[in-house]
Amino acid sequence: MKIVEIKNLTIEYPGVKAIDNVSFSIEENDFLGIIGPNGAGKSTLFSCMLGLNNQYDGSISFFGRNIRESKKYLKDIGYVPQKPIFEKNFPATVREVVRMGLRKKSDEKRVDKVLQDVWIHELSHKRIGELSGGQQQRVFIAKALVGDPKILILDEPVTGIDFQSTELFYGILQELNKNQNITIIWSSHDMDAVNRLANKVACLDKTLFFHGISDEFFNNEELVKKYSESSMQKHMHHHIES
Amino acid sequence: MTLEIFAYSFLQRALISGIAIALLCSVVGLFLVLRRYSLFGDAVAHSSFGGIALGLLLGIYPMWTAYVISIISALVITRIKQKFDISGEASVAVLLSSGIAIGLILISLSGGFSVDIFSFLFGSILLVSVEDTILILGLTGSILIVILLLYRELIYSTFNEEQAKVSGIPVEKINYLIVFIAGITVVTSIQLVGILLISALFVIPNVTAIMYGRSFKQTALLSICFAISAVIIGIIISYLIDITPSGAIVVLSLTIFGGTIGLKSLGLINRSKTLKKLLLSNHFVNNKGNI
Numbered sequence: 001m002k003i004v005e006i007k008n009l010t011i012e013y014p015g016v017k018a019i020d021n022v023s024f025s026i027e028e029n030d031f032l033g034i035i036g037p038n039g040a041g042k043s044t045l046f047s048c049m050l051g052l053n054n055q056y057d058g059s060i061s062f063f064g065r066n067i068r069e070s071k072k073y074l075k076d077i078g079y080v081p082q083k084p085i086f087e088k089n090f091p092a093t094v095r096e097v098v099r100m101g102l103r104k105k106s107d108e109k110r111v112d113k114v115l116q117d118v119w120i121h122e123l124s125h126k127r128i129g130e131l132s133g134g135q136q137q138r139v140f141i142a143k144a145l146v147g148d149p150k151i152l153i154l155d156e157p158v159t160g161i162d163f164q165s166t167e168l169f170y171g172i173l174q175e176l177n178k179n180q181n182i183t184i185i186w187s188s189h190d191m192d193a194v195n196r197l198a199n200k201v202a203c204l205d206k207t208l209f210f211h212g213i214s215d216e217f218f219n220n221e222e223l224v225k226k227y228s229e230s231s232m233q234k235h236m237h238h239h240i241e242s
Numbered sequence: 243m244t245l246e247i248f249a250y251s252f253l254q255r256a257l258i259s260g261i262a263i264a265l266l267c268s269v270v271g272l273f274l275v276l277r278r279y280s281l282f283g284d285a286v287a288h289s290s291f292g293g294i295a296l297g298l299l300l301g302i303y304p305m306w307t308a309y310v311i312s313i314i315s316a317l318v319i320t321r322i323k324q325k326f327d328i329s330g331e332a333s334v335a336v337l338l339s340s341g342i343a344i345g346l347i348l349i350s351l352s353g354g355f356s357v358d359i360f361s362f363l364f365g366s367i368l369l370v371s372v373e374d375t376i377l378i379l380g381l382t383g384s385i386l387i388v389i390l391l392l393y394r395e396l397i398y399s400t401f402n403e404e405q406a407k408v409s410g411i412p413v414e415k416i417n418y419l420i421v422f423i424a425g426i427t428v429v430t431s432i433q434l435v436g437i438l439l440i441s442a443l444f445v446i447p448n449v450t451a452i453m454y455g456r457s458f459k460q461t462a463l464l465s466i467c468f469a470i471s472a473v474i475i476g477i478i479i480s481y482l483i484d485i486t487p488s489g490a491i492v493v494l495s496l497t498i499f500g501g502t503i504g505l506k507s508l509g510l511i512n513r514s515k516t517l518k519k520l521l522l523s524n525h526f527v528n529n530k531g532n533i
Contacts, residue, residue, distance in 0.1 A: 050408045074410045086402050087276055091452050091461035100398040101409060127456045147409070 001028045003151065003183060004049070008058035011044055017206060018044045021058075024202055024211040026185060028150075031177045033194030033214065034187040036204040042187040043082070045204065046155050049185075050079060062151075075103060078144030078182075080154040084136065088129050094139050095124040101143035114142040118172050134158075134165025141172060145182075152176065154186040170197055191218075203227050247481055255375045256367045256477050256487070262382040263434045264443070264469035268451075269389060270427045271444030272462055273420055275452070276400050278330060282316075282421075284441035285334040286428040289315040289341030291437050293429075294362050295348035304362065305429065313425040315341065320421045324414070365436035365488035367477065374433060381430050385423055396420070397458060434473070435488040443469065446495040450502045453511060468498050 004026035011019040019041040036042050047053040062073035115121040118138040158166040176182045195218040203209040209227050274282050293311030297304030323333040399406040399416045407413050447469040455461030476491030505511050
């Protein structure tokens with residue numbers, strides 16, 4: 001069942017197209033990896049999907065409803081940003097940060113559950129600023145999960161995080177997708193990780209180069225080579241132009 | 243002698259009003275400090291100077307005109323900041339200087355500086371009336387109820403605006419609410435420390451508490467304790483040795499802040515251990531050991 005549908009999405013900033021006529025859909029329980037180099041439009045795409053940027057042409061629908069009509073879909077979305085920005089000395093414990101994602105006070109028991117699900121229960125009384133980057137990202141996953149979302153959107157969540165924490169993070173994503181049936185939409189630079197984890201892949205570089213079954217893309221050497229070359233050419237061209 | 247002073251009704255009113263204002267400024271100030279809006283209180287206070295001058299010129303009770311002008315200018319400057327993408331510090335500077343400039347013109351038109359103006363500039367908590375005390379208690383109670391009801395929205399949008407928006411929180415409306423509440427709090431607090439020292443009440447107890455507190459609630463509680471202690475001791479000392487209460491309150495807050503900086507530089511502040519010890523000694527820890 002299609003739960004997200006993007007049709008002819010175009011985002012244009014003065015003199016440059018950030019995303020050019022992109023259309024694809026996401027099925028329930030997909031683990032979609034969106035790959036693309038820097039400036040490919042991944043974060044811009046997410047900001048539109050999350051209702052943070054309304055300056056686009058085309059349409060985005062969640063659960064069959066255009067997001068311009070209603071923001072109710074946001075209650076079913078959990079979002080983990082690339083690098084959450086917050087005041088370094090913000091006086092909030094891990095538990096308080098996770099609790100911010102609660103939609104009803106009566107769901108307090110969920111806080112303990114998600115803290116355990118992402119392996120940070122023992123850190124729950126620590127101040128958020130005292131944690132490492134990897135631990136902070138797990139806190140933000142917990143905050144996204146505590147609202148019981150159907151879809152989890154993650155924007156390059158492991159940037160700047162060490163190998164061990166990254167692997168633990170990926171393990172948690174797999175568990176959420178397989179055992180809790182949460183649809184995952186995840187952008188990444190890391191093609192190997194996407195190949196390993198995602199069942200669907202979208203190759204974005206302002207335009208959509210490929211969208212479909214992950215194995216169909218990664219097992220087709222010609223296609224991967226063509227994407228890498230096309231992406232490199234575009235960036236060389238952009239570099240020369242600028 | 244020390245206990246006798248509590249028998250005076252003007253001191254009772256001063257202490258009750260002072261405690262309420264300290265409580266209000268600590269809680270509202272914590273949101274402002276964490277939003278990097280520390281000087282906003284100062285800017286609103288300066289704009290209230292224009293409102294007070296207008297009241298004196300028109301013969302209206304100056305606090306009413308101060309409330310109206312401060313809230314309007316705070317909301318307008320927030321709108322301009324959002325619409326034209328002006329930085330927070332620049333918008334504060336605009337508000338600060340425009341309030342004083344307009345106030346000076348209005349005071350000149352009304353015949354120059356008077357005793358009334360000085361009491362607004364430097365505070366006059368010992369002169370607070372029964373009606374003022376009731377108003378202060380009413381406003382404090384109302385604002386604290388609003389903050390408790392919208393606690394999640396306020397803390398989440400202070401922590402990270404973008405994530406709060408994605409969670410469906412109406413961040414822009416919450417920002418206006420904070421500014422509105424700050425405007426009321428500032429004008430209410432003028433009687434305690436005056437326009438010129440108002441930001442001390444918003445900022446100093448909170449930056450001190452942030453150095454100790456681990457959680458938001460702990461930090462707010464500590465800030466309230468620091469502010470109330472400074473107000474009670476400041477008012478008593480000011481009466482006993484005949485100095486201005488506003489100066490005494492701010493200097494006491496600074497002393498607590500300086501002591502904290504000293505402890506921190508000696509490495510004696512460890513949030514995880516020192517605070518738990520401190521709270522254990524005060525029986526703030528429940529039987530499970532959770533703070």
